[in-house]
Amino acid sequence: MSLLDDETFLHDLDSELSSRAIAQMHGIKSKSTVNEYRAKRRAQIAAMPTEASKPAPNRDTIEDSTDGPRVLTAIRDRCLNLDDARAWIRSSGDNPDDYTLSIKSIAYGVDMFSNKMSATPKHKGQAAPATIDASDLYAAIDTWVPAVAPKLTPTAQTFVVCAADLQSGKTDYGLKSSDLAKRVLNSFAKAAKIATETRFAEIILADLGDIVENINSTSSQRATNDLAITEQIRLARRLMLEGIKMLAPLTDSLVYVAVPSNHGSVRIGPKSPENHVLDDYGIEIAEQLRDICAESDKLSNVSVVIPEQSSETLAYTTSGTTLGFAHGHQAQSPDALGKFWQGQSHGRMPLGDADIALFGHYHSLRVQQSGDARWLMVSPASDNGSSWFTNKTGERSQAGMLSFVTSNREWSNLRIL
Numbered sequence: 001m002s003l004l005d006d007e008t009f010l011h012d013l014d015s016e017l018s019s020r021a022i023a024q025m026h027g028i029k030s031k032s033t034v035n036e037y038r039a040k041r042r043a044q045i046a047a048m049p050t051e052a053s054k055p056a057p058n059r060d061t062i063e064d065s066t067d068g069p070r071v072l073t074a075i076r077d078r079c080l081n082l083d084d085a086r087a088w089i090r091s092s093g094d095n096p097d098d099y100t101l102s103i104k105s106i107a108y109g110v111d112m113f114s115n116k117m118s119a120t121p122k123h124k125g126q127a128a129p130a131t132i133d134a135s136d137l138y139a140a141i142d143t144w145v146p147a148v149a150p151k152l153t154p155t156a157q158t159f160v161v162c163a164a165d166l167q168s169g170k171t172d173y174g175l176k177s178s179d180l181a182k183r184v185l186n187s188f189a190k191a192a193k194i195a196t197e198t199r200f201a202e203i204i205l206a207d208l209g210d211i212v213e214n215i216n217s218t219s220s221q222r223a224t225n226d227l228a229i230t231e232q233i234r235l236a237r238r239l240m241l242e243g244i245k246m247l248a249p250l251t252d253s254l255v256y257v258a259v260p261s262n263h264g265s266v267r268i269g270p271k272s273p274e275n276h277v278l279d280d281y282g283i284e285i286a287e288q289l290r291d292i293c294a295e296s297d298k299l300s301n302v303s304v305v306i307p308e309q310s311s312e313t314l315a316y317t318t319s320g321t322t323l324g325f326a327h328g329h330q331a332q333s334p335d336a337l338g339k340f341w342q343g344q345s346h347g348r349m350p351l352g353d354a355d356i357a358l359f360g361h362y363h364s365l366r367v368q369q370s371g372d373a374r375w376l377m378v379s380p381a382s383d384n385g386s387s388w389f390t391n392k393t394g395e396r397s398q399a400g401m402l403s404f405v406t407s408n409r410e411w412s413n414l415r416i417l
Contacts, residue, residue: 003028003037005102005118007082013041016196018246021189070099070119079105080115089119098122158319159200159251161191161417162402163243164208164360165381167263168236169227175384176226177235184382187401187417188243194403194415195250202253202318205243208360208379209261209327211236211282216267229281237285241292248302256304258286260312261327261361277312313344313351320408324354328361334378338370355409364397365416373409377402380416 003009003026012022019031019038028034072088074080080103086096099119106114166184169177195203212232213225227235240256248254260280268274283306290304307314313326324341331340337359345352356375363386366378379402400416 002102005100005120007099007101009037010041010082013038014045016192016250018189018192020185020242020246069121072117074115074117076113076115079103079113080117084115085117085119088117155198155200156319157198157200157405157407158202158204158321159191159195159198160204160206160323160358160402160404160406161188161243161247162206162208162358162360162377162379163187163211163240163382164206164379164401165210165263165363165383166236166239167210167213167381167383168239169225169229169232170213170383171224171226172384172386180382180384181235181239183399184239185242187382188246190417191243191401191403192246192250195247200251200405202255203247203251204255204257204316204318204323205240205247206325206358207240207256207258207282207286208325208358209259209282209329210263210360210381210383211240211258211261211285212264213383214263214265214267214281216270216272217263217265233281233285236281237288240285241289244289244293244299244302248299252301254302255316255318256286256289256302257314257316257325258282258304258306259314259325259327260307262329264327276310278307278309307350311350313349315350315353319406321406321410322353322355323406324351324357326351326357326359328359328378334362334364334366337376337378338368341370341376356406356411358402365402367414375411377404 009022009026012025013034017025019034022034023029023031026034070089082101082103085101085103089096089099089101096119098121100122102118102120104116104118163184166180168180170180171177212229213227214232215225215229225232244254244256260277260283264280264282265277266274266279266281273279286304286306289302293299293302293304305314305316312330313324315322315324317323324344328334328337331337337357341351341354341357344350351357354374356377357370359376359378360381362378363381363383364378365380366376368376370376380397380400382399382401385399398416402414403417404411404414406412
């Protein structure tokens with residue numbers, strides 16, 4: 001039986017779930033296959049008029065049994081839909097949820113359609129959906145169909161998602177890069193769900209630094225990494241592109257922000273930067289994403305913002321709020337971030353104009369007021385954790401991405417995704 005005959009699968013196709021999420025839920029190996037199903041489903045829906053009418057019983061041919069598949073052929077002046085099929089099963093005193101329903105409609109003369117509704121009993125003991133295949137992260141994307149954006153009036157608000165400290169390639173607590181990939185994709189899926197419930201005027205996806213683990217930040221990294229530096233870059237780029245593809249169809253404007261960081265810095269040896277502050281793997285990934293989005297009409301609403309030459313910070317104004325972005329390694333501790341921000345203001349640096357300053361680097365959530373109704377926020381990390389820190393302090397922070405909604409210099413709905 002085709003998946004297009006499965007009522008649950010059709011419902012998921014019509015939802016705002018990403019193709020990757022649907023593939024995972026239904027045990028489909030490739031999300032490009034889900035994209036093909038979505039294209040067929042859209043064509044099917046486009047052929048169906050919205051008016052509903054009850055079937056004319058004198059034009060029906062029914063073939064069914066109480067313990068097997070049921071078939072009903074009906075001639076109508078419209079294509080039938082799943083509601084008709086459910087009403088048909090309900091009319092016999094059975095529960096439509098106990099059946100897998102399918103409908104096939106073809107033209108039958110002028111303004112007439114021949115409709116075939118089928119109902120097959122569901123059976124228990126079906127195999128559970130397959131888990132995410134992390135190796136698919138490296139597979140080329142042949143086709144991609146953006147999710148159908150919800151028909152909602154855009155709110156004068158911006159949804160901010162902070163992806164901080166992915167440190168792709170890093171292993172710890174027995175976790176590998178495949179575990180990082182699943183964690184990041186799950187965070188993006190949660191963000192996409194929020195963006196389907198409210199259509200925001202703009203979405204900010206911020207890389208707050210340390211997007212790769214690197215091999216020259218410390219002397220021990222080559223022994224603790226499971227990816228070479230080129231593989232780290234490839235994985236990080238692919239994960240952020242997946243986030244862009246999930247969120248871009250759900251807003252009029254998606255802005256990808258990236259800032260340089262200590263792990264992202266291109267180095268010729270431990271703690272030895274090769275060149276200027278923008279000689280950074282995270283900044284290069286942002287430039288690659290800019291090129292990818294510029295070549296795709298499906299991602300034409302995506303823009304990429306990085307700091308100006310020689311600057312490690314930037315500011316961006318959205319929905320009446322100026323957001324400031326920096327990795328945070330410029331301060332000696334999270335307690336010193338406020339003083340660092342004050343210095344930026346006195347030096348007339350980009351971060352000095354921010355209403356809300358956003359940092360990574362310290363791997364745990366922090367929200368505090370600073371100055372005149374300004375806010376300082378530190379995002380948790382998405383990486384696999386740092387056992388050395390836990391062994392030293394006994395503390396371990398919740399992994400994930402910081403998200404919130406902002407407008408007119410205020411914030412709300414803060415979550416860890």
